[in-house]
Amino acid sequence: MMDGASGPAVAVERTAPAATAGPRLLELTGITKRFPGVVALDRVDFDLRPGEVHVLFGENGAGKSTLINIIAGTFPADEGSYVYDGREIRRLTPHQAREIGISPVFQEFSLVPDLTVVENLFLGRERTSFGFLSAAAMRQRAEEVIAELGFDLNPRAKIRELSRAHQQMVEIAKALLAEVRLLILDEPTASLTESETSKLFELIERLRGQGVGIIYVSHRMREIKQLADRITVLRDGKLVKTLDSQGVTENELVELMTGRKIDVLFPKIDHRPGEVGLKVQGLTTANHTVEDVDFVARAGEVTGVAGLVGCGKSELIRAIYGLEPLSAGTIEVFGQPMHHITPRKSLDRGVCYFPSDRVVEGLALTRPIRENASMAALDLPQFARLKILRQVSERRAIQEIVDRLRLRPPNIERVVQNLSGGNRQKVMLARGLTRETRLFLFDEPTVGIDVGAKIEVYELMKQLVEAGAAIVLVSSELPEVLHLSNRVYVMHRAHVVAELSGAEMTEQNVLASFFEGDRSIERKKRAQA
Amino acid sequence: MSGQNLTGLPGRPQYSMEQLTRAMLAVGLLPILLILTVVVMSIVEPKFYGIFNVLNVLRQSSFLAIVACGQMLVLIVGGLDLSVGAVVALTSSVMAKTMQAIGFVMPEAVGLTIFGGIMAGLGCGLGIGLLNGACVAFLRISPFMVTLGTLWIATGIGLLLTNGIPVYGMPDVFINDFGRALWFGIPTTVYVALGVVFLVVLLQRKTVLGRYLYAIGGNMQAATVSGVATTGYIIIAYVLCSMLASVSGILQTARLGSGQATMGGDLLMLESIAAAVIGGASLRGGIGRAEMVALSAVFLSILSNSMNLMRIDSKMQLVILGLILVAAVAIDELGKRRQIRG
Numbered sequence: 001m002m003d004g005a006s007g008p009a010v011a012v013e014r015t016a017p018a019a020t021a022g023p024r025l026l027e028l029t030g031i032t033k034r035f036p037g038v039v040a041l042d043r044v045d046f047d048l049r050p051g052e053v054h055v056l057f058g059e060n061g062a063g064k065s066t067l068i069n070i071i072a073g074t075f076p077a078d079e080g081s082y083v084y085d086g087r088e089i090r091r092l093t094p095h096q097a098r099e100i101g102i103s104p105v106f107q108e109f110s111l112v113p114d115l116t117v118v119e120n121l122f123l124g125r126e127r128t129s130f131g132f133l134s135a136a137a138m139r140q141r142a143e144e145v146i147a148e149l150g151f152d153l154n155p156r157a158k159i160r161e162l163s164r165a166h167q168q169m170v171e172i173a174k175a176l177l178a179e180v181r182l183l184i185l186d187e188p189t190a191s192l193t194e195s196e197t198s199k200l201f202e203l204i205e206r207l208r209g210q211g212v213g214i215i216y217v218s219h220r221m222r223e224i225k226q227l228a229d230r231i232t233v234l235r236d237g238k239l240v241k242t243l244d245s246q247g248v249t250e251n252e253l254v255e256l257m258t259g260r261k262i263d264v265l266f267p268k269i270d271h272r273p274g275e276v277g278l279k280v281q282g283l284t285t286a287n288h289t290v291e292d293v294d295f296v297a298r299a300g301e302v303t304g305v306a307g308l309v310g311c312g313k314s315e316l317i318r319a320i321y322g323l324e325p326l327s328a329g330t331i332e333v334f335g336q337p338m339h340h341i342t343p344r345k346s347l348d349r350g351v352c353y354f355p356s357d358r359v360v361e362g363l364a365l366t367r368p369i370r371e372n373a374s375m376a377a378l379d380l381p382q383f384a385r386l387k388i389l390r391q392v393s394e395r396r397a398i399q400e401i402v403d404r405l406r407l408r409p410p411n412i413e414r415v416v417q418n419l420s421g422g423n424r425q426k427v428m429l430a431r432g433l434t435r436e437t438r439l440f441l442f443d444e445p446t447v448g449i450d451v452g453a454k455i456e457v458y459e460l461m462k463q464l465v466e467a468g469a470a471i472v473l474v475s476s477e478l479p480e481v482l483h484l485s486n487r488v489y490v491m492h493r494a495h496v497v498a499e500l501s502g503a504e505m506t507e508q509n510v511l512a513s514f515f516e517g518d519r520s521i522e523r524k525k526r527a528q529a
Numbered sequence: 530m531s532g533q534n535l536t537g538l539p540g541r542p543q544y545s546m547e548q549l550t551r552a553m554l555a556v557g558l559l560p561i562l563l564i565l566t567v568v569v570m571s572i573v574e575p576k577f578y579g580i581f582n583v584l585n586v587l588r589q590s591s592f593l594a595i596v597a598c599g600q601m602l603v604l605i606v607g608g609l610d611l612s613v614g615a616v617v618a619l620t621s622s623v624m625a626k627t628m629q630a631i632g633f634v635m636p637e638a639v640g641l642t643i644f645g646g647i648m649a650g651l652g653c654g655l656g657i658g659l660l661n662g663a664c665v666a667f668l669r670i671s672p673f674m675v676t677l678g679t680l681w682i683a684t685g686i687g688l689l690l691t692n693g694i695p696v697y698g699m700p701d702v703f704i705n706d707f708g709r710a711l712w713f714g715i716p717t718t719v720y721v722a723l724g725v726v727f728l729v730v731l732l733q734r735k736t737v738l739g740r741y742l743y744a745i746g747g748n749m750q751a752a753t754v755s756g757v758a759t760t761g762y763i764i765i766a767y768v769l770c771s772m773l774a775s776v777s778g779i780l781q782t783a784r785l786g787s788g789q790a791t792m793g794g795d796l797l798m799l800e801s802i803a804a805a806v807i808g809g810a811s812l813r814g815g816i817g818r819a820e821m822v823a824l825s826a827v828f829l830s831i832l833s834n835s836m837n838l839m840r841i842d843s844k845m846q847l848v849i850l851g852l853i854l855v856a857a858v859a860i861d862e863l864g865k866r867r868q869i870r871g
Contacts, residue, residue, distance in 0.1 A: 323754065344756040353754060361754050364747020366815040375744050376755035378737045387737045431755065 024083070025050045025182060025213040026071065031080035033066050040066040042237045043080070048182065048213040053204065053227045055245070056217045058234035058257055059450030064217050067234070068184050071215065072104035073097035085181075095124070101181030105171050105188055113160040118142045120159055121174050145173050150199045163310060164191040172200070176207075183207060186217045191309050201226065221250050233257055258451050265455065266483035267462045273298040273486060275334070277439045277470030280320065283329030289315040291494040293329070299438065299470045302461060304485030306478060306510050312494040313474045314356060317441040320472075321346050321353040333439060347376055352432040356444035356474075358421075362428050365417040369407075372416050372427050373398045377434035401430045406456065422453025429460060439470045446480065458484065478507050492517035558860050559807060559821065562853075563828045570835045577838060584716055588784070590830035591722035592777050594823040596797060597804035598729045599773030601822045604805050605746045606766045607814030608665060608672040613774040613801050615683035616657050617793025620778030622687040624650035625696035625788020632698055639700045646699065647779055654775030655768060657683055662764030680798070687790035696788035708783025718780045722823075725773065729819040742766055746814030803850075804829055807857040 026048040033041040041063045048054050056064045070077050073092035082089045084100065097104075111120050118135075121142050127134045142155045151169040159167060168191050175183060185204075189197045204214060204227060218224055224231065228245035233256040240256050254265075280295040290312045297303040307313040318324045320331055322341035331338045333349050346353070355361035363372050374394050378384050383394050398412050405426045416427060425445070432440060442461070446454045461484065465471055475481045481488055482505050490498040490513045497517025500509055570577040596613050603610045628646035635641065657679050664675040710717050733739035741762050744752040752759050774793070782788055808825030810817030832853070836846045 321754075342756070343754055344758065347756040355754055360748075361750040362748075364744050364751055364815060366811070367743055367747045371740060371743065372751075375740075375752065375757070378740060379756075384737045389735050389737060389740060391735070 023050070023086075024048065025085060027081075027083040028067075028071070029081045029083075031067070031070060031077045031082075033063075033070060033075075033077050039237050041070075041077070044234065044237070044239045046232060046239070046242075048215060050181070050211040050213050051208050052229040053208060053214045053216050055224050055228040055231045056215060056234065057219075057224070057231055057253060058240075059452065062234040062257070062450075063237040064234055065186070066237075068104060068106075068186060068215060068217065071097075071182075072102060072106075072184060098125075098178060101179055102184070103175035103178070103180045103182070104184040105175045105186060106184075107186045107190070109167050109171050110174075111159045111167060111170060114158060116158055117146075117153060117155045117162075117170050117173075120170060121145070121155075121177050123174075125178065141177070142173070145177055149173055149176070149203055151196070165193065165196065165309060168192060169196070176203075180207070180212055182213045182215070184215045184217075187219070188216075189218070189220065189223060193308050193310075221253070224253075235259055254451060265451070265458075266480075267455075267458050269302060269462045269484060269486075270466055271302065271486035272300040272466075274300040274468070276332075277334055278320065278472065279330075279332040280316075281330045283316070283319060283331065284327050285312075285315055285319050286325040286327045287315075288327075289324070289494055290319060293491075293496050295489060295496065297439070297470045297472050299334075300465060300468055301486035302465055302471045302473050302484050304481035304488040305472065305474045305491055306481045306488050307476070307491035308514070309476055311491045313491045314443050316491065317353065317443055317472055317474055321351060321441055323353070347435065350436055350438040351441065352376075352435070352437040352439070353441040354428050354432060354443060354445060356447055358424050358428055358448075363416045363424060366415060368413045368415055369402065369419075369427050369430075370395065370398045370412040373401065373412070373430040374434055376431050380435060383434075397434065398430065401433045402426075404433075405430055405460070422449040422456075425449050425453060425457065429457070437469065440464060440472070442471065442473045442475075444475055445473070446475070446477065478510060482507065482510070490514070490517070493521055495521055497521075558857060559809075559825055559828060563824065563831070566828070566831055566835060570831075570838070574835070574838050577835065582834065582838070584711075586827075586830050586834045587719050588716045589834070590827040591716070591718040592781055593797070593800055593804060593830060594722050594826035595725050595777040595780070596774050596793075596801040597808070597822050597826045598726060598819050599770035600801040601805040601808070601810045601817045601819060602729070602742060602766045603672070603770045604802075604810040604812060605742050605814060605817045606763050607746045607749070608763070608766065609676065609802070609812075610661065610767065610770050611673065611676040611798055612657055612661060612679040612683055613770065614793040614795050614798035615680045615687070616654055616771050616774040617778035617781065617797060618790050619657070619683040619687045620650040620653045620775040621782040621788045621792045622690045622696065622790045623653050623788075624779060624782055625699055626690055628700065628703070629696060629698035632700065639702055642700050643703050646703075650779045650782075651772060651775050653683070653778075654772035658768035658771030659764065661771065662767030665767065666760040666763040680795075684790075691788065691790045693790055697786070699782075699786065699788070703783055704786045708780070708786065718784065721776070721780060725776065726819055726823045733819055738762065738765065743815055746811075746816075748815075800829060803854050807854065 024047045026046075028044065028046040031041050031044045031046070032039070044063065044067065046054075046067065056067065058064050069075060070082070073094045073096060076091060082092070084102075112123065115123070118139050122138050127138050127141075139155055146153045146155060146169075149169070149172065151166075151173065153162075153166060153169055153173070157166075159170065162170070168188065172185075172188065188200060192200060201223075204216075207214065216223075216227060224245065230242060231245050231248065231253065232242040233240040233253065235257060240259075275298065276296055277299045278295070278297040280293060283293045283295070284291050293312075293316060295316070305313045305316065315324050319326055320341075322343050322345065326341075331341065333346075333351055336349065338345065338349070343353070359365070364375070374383055374397075378389070382390070382397060384390060395412070399410070402410055402412055407423055407426045407430075416424060419427065440461075445457050445461075449457070461471055461473070473481060473484060485505070487499065487501040488505050488510070489496050490500065490510050492514050495517060497520065498509070498513035500513075576582055596617070600610055600613060624646040627649040628642050631638065631642040631645045661672075661676055661679055664670045665672050707717055712720060733742075741752065741757050744755070744757060745759050745762055749759055778793060781792055785792075804826040805817065805822050806812065807828070808817070808822035810822060829850075833846060833850070836849065841849070
């Protein structure tokens with residue numbers, strides 16, 4: 001392994017073929033990583049040249065995060081060689097990695113909530129003089145970096161007070177504070193707005209020009225097309241292929257990723273709009289994340305709500321379910337007005353909500369699948385009588401639902417902690433299917449799950465709608481909302497700015513309605529003032 | 530390395546250290562330690578099996594097991610109750626005072642005296658439990674601070690009522706025919722403790738309440754989204770905890786024959802947390818089983834009894850208890866880290 005390590009790096013320089021010319025900044029060979037019970041990476045090769053954007057692509061659990069964690073020194077590989085800048089690296093720690101110019105930006109933020117932006121940026125590498133912190137110098141440098149990035153960030157704000165998008169910016173600024181030679185970006189645009197994203201892309205171009213090597217993890221096809229020089233596809237911990245991004249089609253990538261031909265990602269749903277399942281009028285939440293929204297969802301159709309992160313679309317359905325306090329407006333569920341809504345009342349009326357953050361709001365991780373699935377249904381006679389659980393009946397009911405959702409493996413006594421993202425989502429869905437539900441509220445149902453699981457979620461939605469349920473689908477993924485919905489409401493800055501149906505449902509129209517929305521909101525505000 | 534053949538016989542399955550540790554993690558450290566202590570003690574110390582000693586150990590572990598089961602319920606919802614020891618003291622004082630007063634006014638009404646005293650004692654648990662639960666659930670004050678406050682309140686009231694002097698005057702029937710009595714050769718306390726543990730096990734496994742307590746501790750927001758009235762259930766957990774402490778207080782008072790404001794105290798509180806955690810309850814909530822916690826209370830009692838019998842210095846005893854507590858928590862943590870993160 002030792003001689004294999006220094007060998008290729010030198011050899012490449014000597015016999016560089018025309019197309020793949022250039023020295024390697026990073027060269028990984030035969031990387032294997034095992035966790036108890038799984039091989040997370042199986043003899044994977046990966047390399048990165050200075051000044052290139054190398055996209056890592058694969059389903060959840062394919063090994064992308066394991067690979068970038070090994071590169072960033074979070075944990076070592078079990079086997080294989082790690083050559084950085086021509087030198088073999090062993091026992092890399094995250095701290096050393098930063099010192100040699102490797103800066104990771106992970107999806108889980110490494111920020112301390114009660115410290116300010118500046119304090120977080122310099123955490124672990126504070127500037128001092130005579131043993132005292134040089135606060136002014138640090139603030140100045142932080143302001144420079146933030147200005148350079150074009151982010152709208154107050155360096156004195158505490159992280160706790162920032163939105164997720166702003167926290168993401170801090171994380172990126174932190175990575176770029178020191179001298180960077182290898183930048184790792186793990187789905188960096190997941191919570192950024194359109195304009196913030198384009199600023200990030202400008203920055204990536206600039207860094208590329210300076211010879212920084214960038215490893216970019218993303219699922220978003222548009223970004224991959226725009227940024228990537230090369231793409232490495234992983235599946236089940238194995239390297240499938242590393243290919244040049246030119247001329248690659250979306251279908252080709254998805255096929256490589258899933259290992260099967262995917263004809264249609266989105267099923268054809270036969271919408272048959274019937275009675276009004278949900279009618280919302282003049283809805284305003286107490287914290288004004290939703291303002292004066294009118295909204296109708298009918299049984300037998302999927303009603304989409306599109307919008308950017310933070311536009312209030314999640315809060316809208318959370319308010320309908322009883323998780324956000326209201327300050328004005330009325331809500332009717334199948335013709336019955338709802339007052340002082342709580343989740344309990346909503347469930348009783350046949351309304352079910354699937355939260356977007358399954359770890360924070362969805363699942364009790366230390367409890368088994370069975371208990372998580374039946375959690376919302378213990379008031380039903382099938383599950384408990386006189387507050388005494390009926391475990392045999394519970395087990396049978398949950399097993400049936402889990403089998404219907406094709407949870408693999410179908411053992412309902414497993415602790416949820418040990419499940420993958422897709423399986424966790426299925427446990428959530430199972431909870432919704434334990435009771436008779438006529439109105440389903442989906443909040444970002446496919447965030448963080450792989451293509452295979454996505455298709456199964458879509459299939460379930462199709463079944464539910466065609467069986468006569470009303471579905472409200474909130475999603476930041478435009479293709480998802482546009483393909484699955486019968487009608488789409490577009491939300492922007494707390495308001496509904498457009499309602500699209502039929503042929504009007506295009507990405508262009510949604511984007512255009514943001515700008516029109518901006519104008520009409522300004523007009524409204526001026527009129528009020 | 531460790532994959533060597535331990536038995537030395539050819540053809541037998543080979544056990545690695547890994548497998549041994551895994552087996553130990555599966556069974557848990559507790560039963561192994563318990564059996565080990567009993568075996569060692571029966572070899573080195575004949576007095577260990579003396580009838581008087583066995584009864585004493587059983588009684589001690591019963592007092593602790595009842596309190597620890599309550600503590601566990603609070604730990605499961607992600608809380609902590611520092612006030613249990615003080616509730617025992619308050620219960621003891623209030624019950625004895627009440628019995629004294631009723632007995633003074635109506636000397637003939639023994640039944641009423643006992644009933645009134647027990648109700649007053651349980652009332653202490655109910656009151657403190659409601660206060661704890663309401664502050665934690667409605668005001669969202671940290672359980673540590675709330676129960677530290679009620680610890681001082683309960684201790685203070687107990688001392689104010691009794692001036693720190695033991696309260697006598699409880700009916701003889703209550704003391705001799707209940708507190709100190711043996712039924713079929715076993716202290717009455719043990720029956721009560723068995724009953725309590727059995728009920729808590731039932732509650733945890735068979736009732737909606739038990740399931741909701743696990744759900745709330747596992748993920749409070751998920752429970753809310755699932756329509757669980759979390760505040761109410763958190764209050765119930767604290768009330769049950771305090772009332773179990775009261776039950777233990779009543780039993781100890783009946784055994785002692787006098788109400789004492791120094792009963793229970795901080796040591797009992799700390800032991801109850803130790804017993805719950807050694808018995809597998811998680812300080813992060815969501816995990817814990819009454820039968821294991823009771824077993825752990827028995828273990829702690831046997832351990833301290835053994836050390837007394839072997840005349841181990843009381844200062845040294847503290848060191849050993851501390852080591853065992855740290856080891857138990859560390860092993861629990863290691864076990865968790867072995868799980869695959871999905």
